[in-house]
Amino acid sequence: MIITRRATVQGLGLGALLPLMPRLALGQPANLVSRPIPSSGELMPVVGLGTWITFNVGDDPVLKDECAAVLAAFFESGGRMVDSSPMYGSSQPTIGYGLRKLRYPERLFSAEKVWISDPTRGTAQIEASRAYWGVETFDLMQVHNLVSWEEHLPALFEMKASGQIRYVGITTSEGRRHREIERVMASEPIDFVQITYNILDREVEERILPLAKEKGIGVIVNRPFRQKRLIRQFEDEPLPAWLDETGALSWAQFLLKFIISHPAVTCAIPATTRVDHVRENLEAATGILPDERSRRRMVDYVEAL
Amino acid sequence: MSDWITYRLVDFLMFSPRVYYRLVERYNHDVWPLQIIFIAGGLFVLMLAVRRKNRAIAFPALAIAWAFCAWQFLWMRYAVINWPVSYAAAAFLLQAGLIVVSIRPAGAPPPAVRLYGGIGLMLLGLIAYPLLAPFAGRSIASAESFGLMPDPTATTTLGAVLALSPKPPWLLLPIPLLWCAVSGLTLWALQDPGAWVPFASIVATLALVLLSRR
Ligand SMILES: NC(=O)c1ccc[n+]([C@@H]2O[C@H](COP(=O)([O-])OP(=O)(O)OC[C@H]3O[C@@H](n4cnc5c(N)ncnc54)[C@H](OP(=O)(O)O)[C@@H]3O)[C@@H](O)[C@H]2O)c1
Secondary structure, eight states, X not given: OOOOHHHHXXXXXXXXXXGGSOOOOOXXXXXXXXXXXXXXXXXEESBOBBOTTTTOOTTOHHHHHHHHHHHHHHHHTTOOEEEOXXXXXXXXXXXXXXXXXXXXXXXXXXXXXXXXXXXXXXXXXXXXXXXXHTOSSEEXXXXXXXXXXXXXXXXXXXXXXXXXXXXXXXXXXXXXXXXXXXXXXXXXXXXXXXXXXXXXXXXXXXXXXXXXXXXXXXXXXXXXXXXXXXXXXXXXXXXOTTGGGGTOSSHHHHHHHHHHTSTTOOEEOOBOSOHHHHHHHHHTTSSOOOOHHHHHHHHHHHHHO | OOOGGGOOGGGGOOSOHHHHHHHHHHHHHHHTTHHHHHXXXXXXXXXXXXXXXXXXXXXXXHHHHHHHXXXXXXXXXXXXXXXXXXXXXXXXXXXHHHHHHTOOOOOSOOOHHHHHHHHHHHHIIIIIHHHHHHHTXXXXXXXXXXXXXXXXXXXXXXXXXXXXXXXXXXXXXXXXXXXXXXXXXXXXXXXXXXXXXXXXXXXXXXXXXXXXXX
């Protein structure tokens, strides 16, 4: 039982003290650049939405509504992929709250993870996640951070075969265990790989992105802003005079356009708590994308800052 | 082949400062005025230590504080946004149990340095802690008080058991000390200006134990 304000005051018979308590500071989407998921051809807008930290708001009604507003703006702007994990605290129920409020937008592409070392408990965990989201099935189920992947993957392929999920993937972040990721990509029929890629963390350009292209594996990019550190690092610096050739209007878009212009990338999933930011991020998937020459200029420019 | 060394402290932080302090504000709001009742109980324990008598009745008051904090804050609220805290909730309940089994009829008083140092720690936990919020640039609605929030509960208890026990209370020190370390690191990752306070409690406790060794 959680003790509520009402229960406390009534239990103590102290209604008169209540006022002494300090009060609580209390359409039609634009055409987004989309890429086909290599294993199916299904089109995916190149900017999605992450939920690590940003959607972990517990049962705070104000913050839950703020997250629901972010989701609403995301779908209104044409977004599809929403990524979460059982590791992210209360993010899953927050997504479920927002989706219920929005009556489950049709364009939702649900990307979840299984994250449990005991492989016999994978199915139960996926079922718990499904109940939190309130969806009938997940579109994509990924093995989070390669945890017990040898055991989880066969189970996920079976779920895919029986129509309980549509795609299977694996994830890592910040450059961890890339050799192992490559082995999985080379030997398992996965649909997606999720890795970290941004203008300063480009190691995946060498082997993982080319391998994904070769094997027909979709690429989801996490930590596009290094969890906001890139924005903080650059926000006081001037944007380049040749910004036009990138198609970006802000630093956030500059950083996102760099990622999504890589031809192997299917979708980048920046997380945010703010409606204006989610709109700005999805706007990065409109207009022009930098070409190879501009991409090199972008790297040179930020490295010289 | 461990990639643990590639993680930084902030990588373990799974919620934002805003979410955490709003959680504390809402909790304070829900349980008001228990803050006053718990602090009054804590001051009663302090008085028993000063008067050096009837120390046995101080222990149930401390046990209730640990159990309440474990149940209402750690388990029902904080663990919702920070799942590793469910283990801390179990540790807090264990500490409540350890306090109960440690109840002894009054024996010889502790050495003076431990008595007065312990009383100082209790004053930090009972009086200074609730006032820290405004100094850390937060609203008083997110004030942390003994019995409700883990940090002042741990600090007050460290002070109380040092001031009340004739011998160093070895059994009752590990859980509060460990909590202070976890909390200090969490606050540090949250870039909270009050992050040094739990570390100060650890240093003070260890110093008092060492200084009072005869
Ligand atoms: N191993 C894994 O599977 C793994 C690991 C890491 C991440 N991920 C996934 O990838 C997602 C993204 O990574 P991340 O959340 O770590 O970091 P991120 O997306 O690089 O950064 C998120 C931060 O960027 C800020 N931001 C977003 N849009 C902005 C804008 N337009 N202007 C200014 N600031 C902006 C947000 O702050 P505001 O709230 O102020 O906008 C937020 O604090 C995660 O949420 C998660 O879903 C998966």
